[in-house]
Amino acid sequence: MPEGPSIVILREQAAGFAGRTIRAASGNSKAVDFDTVAGRPITALRTWGKHFLIQLPETALRIHLMMFGSYRINERKETSPRLSLEFDDGEELNFYACSVKQIDPDLDAQYDWSGDVLSDAWDPKRALAKLRAAPDTLACDALLDQAIFAGVGNIIKNEVLFRIHLHPLARIGDLPAAKLRQLVEQARVYSFDFLKWKKAYELKQHWLAHTRQVCPRCHIPFQRAHLGKTHRRSFFCNQCQRQYVTPARSGSTRQSQRTQPSS
Secondary structure, three states, X not given: OOOHHHHHHHHHHOHHHOOOEEEXXXXXXXXXXXXXXXXXXOOEXXXXXXXXXXXXXXXXXXXXXXXXXXXXXXXXXXXXXXEEEEEOOOOEEEEEOOEEEEEOOOHHHOOOHHHEOOOOOOOHHHHHHHHHOOOOOEXXXXXXXXXXXXXXXXXXXXXXXXXXXXXXXXEHHHOOHHHHHHHHHHHHHHHHHHHHHHHOOOOHHHOOOOOOOEOOOOOOEOEXXXXXXXXXXXXXXXXXXXXXXXXXXXXXXXHHHOOOOXX
C-alpha cells in the first residue's frame, strides 16, 4: 500500500494539471458522477495522508490507492481505469485498482491537516495529546492510526520503531515522556527521509528493519509477526527494541504481551 510520501510524489507529478479544465471524465468507478466532473477546472491538488484530493469548484474527488492501486500520467495501462481525466491538449491522468469517492469540495471542513505527518500544518503537540488519550494502544497500532499519524504505513512503522529502539508491543501508557516525544518526532522525520529516498530511487537500500532477516545492531535474527489490532507485519529485534512495562504490568503480564513470532 503506498504510504504518505508516495502520495506527495503523485501530487508533485500531477501539479501541472492544477488550474486546467477537465475535457472528459470516465472510468469504471460507480461512486463518481462523471457529468459533474467534466468541463470543470481543477482548483487544487492536495494530499492528506494516503489520500490524493482533486478539488473542483462544486465537488472533489478523493483517491486512495489501497493495496494495489496505481496511476499513469499521459499514458494508459491495458486495464480499464477506475478514473480517467482528459484535458484539451491530449494530456490525461489515469487511476487504476483504487478507491475513488466524490466528496464535498470544502476539504478544510473534512480534514485535520495538523494530523498529516508531511503537512506544513503538522502539530506534534496534538499528536502527543491523542496518544496520551489512548494509553492501552500498542506502539505498532498507534503509528498506523491515521487519525494520529496520517500518511504513516507499515514500512514507516517498522523503521521508526527500530530507529527509536521501541518494541512494537510496547503500550503507549507505559512509555516515558521522552520516548513518547521521540515516537512523534521520528514519525515525521522518517517520513521525510522516505520521501527523499523514494525520489532518489533508493528507498529499499535504507531499510534497516522492514523485510530484513537480521538485526544490524545485534546481529541476531529479526522476529517477524502480525501484531496488534491492525495485524500488520512487524519486523523487530527482541534484544535492542525495548518493551516498556510499568510495575503493574510486570511478571506474567509482561510475558503475555510477547506475541510469539511467526516463521
